[in-house]
Amino acid sequence: MDRHGPLCVGLDPHAHLLAAWGLPDTPEGLRSFSATVLEAVRGECAAIKPQSAFFERHGAAGVAVLEEVLAASRERGLLTVLDAKRGDIGSTMGAYAQAYLSDGAPLAADSVTLSPYLGYGSLRPAVDLARQTGRGVWVLGLTSNPEGAGVQLVGSPTVAARVLAEVAQDDAGLEPFGDVGVVVGATLDPDDLAAAGVDLAGAGAPVLAPGVGAQGAGAEDLARTFAGLTERVLVPVSRGVLAAGPAPADLRRQARELTAELRAALRR
Ligand SMILES: O=c1ccn([C@@H]2O[C@H](COP(=O)(O)O)[C@@H](O)[C@H]2O)c(=O)[nH]1
Numbered sequence: 001m002d003r004h005g006p007l008c009v010g011l012d013p014h015a016h017l018l019a020a021w022g023l024p025d026t027p028e029g030l031r032s033f034s035a036t037v038l039e040a041v042r043g044e045c046a047a048i049k050p051q052s053a054f055f056e057r058h059g060a061a062g063v064a065v066l067e068e069v070l071a072a073s074r075e076r077g078l079l080t081v082l083d084a085k086r087g088d089i090g091s092t093m094g095a096y097a098q099a100y101l102s103d104g105a106p107l108a109a110d111s112v113t114l115s116p117y118l119g120y121g122s123l124r125p126a127v128d129l130a131r132q133t134g135r136g137v138w139v140l141g142l143t144s145n146p147e148g149a150g151v152q153l154v155g156s157p158t159v160a161a162r163v164l165a166e167v168a169q170d171d172a173g174l175e176p177f178g179d180v181g182v183v184v185g186a187t188l189d190p191d192d193l194a195a196a197g198v199d200l201a202g203a204g205a206p207v208l209a210p211g212v213g214a215q216g217a218g219a220e221d222l223a224r225t226f227a228g229l230t231e232r233v234l235v236p237v238s239r240g241v242l243a244a245g246p247a248p249a250d251l252r253r254q255a256r257e258l259t260a261e262l263r264a265a266l267r268r
Contacts, residue, residue, distance in 0.1 A: 010238025213240020
């Protein structure tokens, strides 16, 4: 992020994007789409975030393309956030951890998104393995979708505040910030965070802030919601970059312009 800025390009091969790019909605279409994005945005973003669902949709052949994307990213030195939102009882969580966070696993990524709704403690095998192998995890805190509030803002302290407190405990003492990140939507405003009792400034966690672009949030919202967290916020944007394709030069330009806009917003 120091070198490339706060943009993380989301790799979400929606059927409508494949069609707009003149590609078939097949594993071959995914392969071509992904290769174009990787080549176009390398050097223009801090990381890429493949959304597992769009690959799983095509069954084993789609998952094979996801494996290729992760391997190709590693070869190009592009960091990956695998958006799989996994969460299960601890014993099963250990298997998910091996799938995404162990050296040499076919689906190994630099980091993976996790859902804490079976209890934060159930994520322990993933948190521990990530730490051992030099990787990271992103735990859902306050998600960007409007329905999230019905679960995440319940209770006093709220579920989201309790998740953040556990994340902060895992990150305590780690510099420049911890390897357990938290997902907080850019669609939220500072009042939402205050009402949820979520104090991002006080936690040492990096923040993954989806919602910019197609979900309606913009650079102004980022500046307001994440004021003072400048170097800790990674901003995944999928449709807001991918809609500029299929020409690699257009994708690259869009990524570069967004990076400049996000950098300026987060510096305020
Ligand atoms: O709270 C969350 C958590 C994850 N996402 C994921 O991010 C991308 C957003 O796509 P856009 O096209 O930039 O809207 C997508 O993969 C979501 O599953 C999120 O949006 N909100």
